[in-house]
Amino acid sequence: MNSSMIGKIEKAHRYAKEPERVLLHSLESTFHGGHDDHTVGLTNGHWHCTCHAFSSHALGTCAHVMALQQMLAQMLSEDDRFSGDDLAISSESMQVAN
Numbered sequence: 001m002n003s004s005m006i007g008k009i010e011k012a013h014r015y016a017k018e019p020e021r022v023l024l025h026s027l028e029s030t031f032h033g034g035h036d037d038h039t040v041g042l043t044n045g046h047w048h049c050t051c052h053a054f055s056s057h058a059l060g061t062c063a064h065v066m067a068l069q070q071m072l073a074q075m076l077s078e079d080d081r082f083s084g085d086d087l088a089i090s091s092e093s094m095q096v097a098n
């Protein structure tokens with residue numbers, strides 16, 4: 001392996017420990033929920049989920065979206081980290097809700 005490739009690999013290892021370097025704009029995922037798999041994603045600043053709670057409560061969020069927001073917090077913009085489209089949920093209010 002040549003030295004420039006070694007340098008890139010070392011840099012990648014360093015970057016991989018710094019998720020705040022990455023800002024996600026969109027994603028699509030399969031979330032293994034308690035009973036079913038759900039498709040959860042972020043498109044143009046709007047979260048979506050195929051679960052029943054997401055479509056029936058009109059909050060623009062659900063447990064799966066909130067879980068992803070926590071997992072990916074360092075790689076999301078301030079808006080995408082806390083939306084629901086209509087509801088800002090702070091980490092404090094989520095703890096109260098639990």
Ligand SMILES: [Zn+2]
Nearest residue numbers: 049051062064
């Ligand atoms: Zn959901």
